[in-house]
Amino acid sequence: MNNRITFTKILKHFHTVNKHRFKVFLLCCRVGIPIQGLFHDLSKYSKEEFWESVKYYQGDVSPIRNCKIQEGYSKAWLHHKGRNKHHYEYWYDYNLKEPTPMIPFRYVLEMICDSFAAGMTYQGKKWTQEYQLSYWNRVKDEARMKPEIKKLLTTVYETVAKKGLKAGLNRKYIKNLYDNM
Numbered sequence: 474m475n476n477r478i479t480f481t482k483i484l485k486h487f488h489t490v491n492k493h494r495f496k497v498f499l500l501c502c503r504v505g506i507p508i509q510g511l512f513h514d515l516s517k518y519s520k521e522e523f524w525e526s527v528k529y530y531q532g533d534v535s536p537i538r539n540c541k542i543q544e545g546y547s548k549a550w551l552h553h554k555g556r557n558k559h560h561y562e563y564w565y566d567y568n569l570k571e572p573t574p575m576i577p578f579r580y581v582l583e584m585i586c587d588s589f590a591a592g593m594t595y596q597g598k599k600w601t602q603e604y605q606l607s608y609w610n611r612v613k614d615e616a617r618m619k620p621e622i623k624k625l626l627t628t629v630y631e632t633v634a635k636k637g638l639k640a641g642l643n644r645k646y647i648k649n650l651y652d653n654m
């Protein structure tokens with residue numbers, strides 16, 4: 474595995490981050506959280522996250538994942554999840570009586586936008602509306618997330634798989650699911 478920092482990798486990683494953030498912003502606008510969308514993932518430009526991700530840049534998978542596979546842990550990820558409330562890992566606390574607490578609605582929305590945008594960014598032209606559900610089904614058992622929120626995400630991804638983004642990535646629809654948890 475080539476973990477050298479090169480100029481090409483710097484440009485490519487920078488481009489991936491910008492592309493992803495722009496997609497998240499557009500999706501966040503759809504669900505009424507444009508400002509949150511604008512500030513999404515800004516910590517990826519910090520030195521702690523940026524340089525590790527350049528080093529482990531691979532193109533088709535997340536550099537954080539790549540680093541975790543090679544090193545056993547990722548400092549960039551620890552930095553990232555400690556600052557970004559749209560990650561359920563931010564809320565997880567094994568010391569709590571309930572280690573997976575409720576996540577405020579606006580961060581659940583941002584989490585959903587993030588997941589779709591990430592799928593679109595890494596899949597490119599291969600992305601289909603069924604993609605997120607199949608990805609989620611592969612990872613959901615491992616996610617240390619409040620079961621009710623897991624169920625909400627499953628419902629949203631199922632709706633998008635069946636009826637498209639417009640039907641599933643819809644603020645009213647998601648709010649209704651959230652309020653009825």
Ligand SMILES: [Zn+2]
Pocket residue numbers: 514553557559560587
């Ligand atoms: Zn993030």
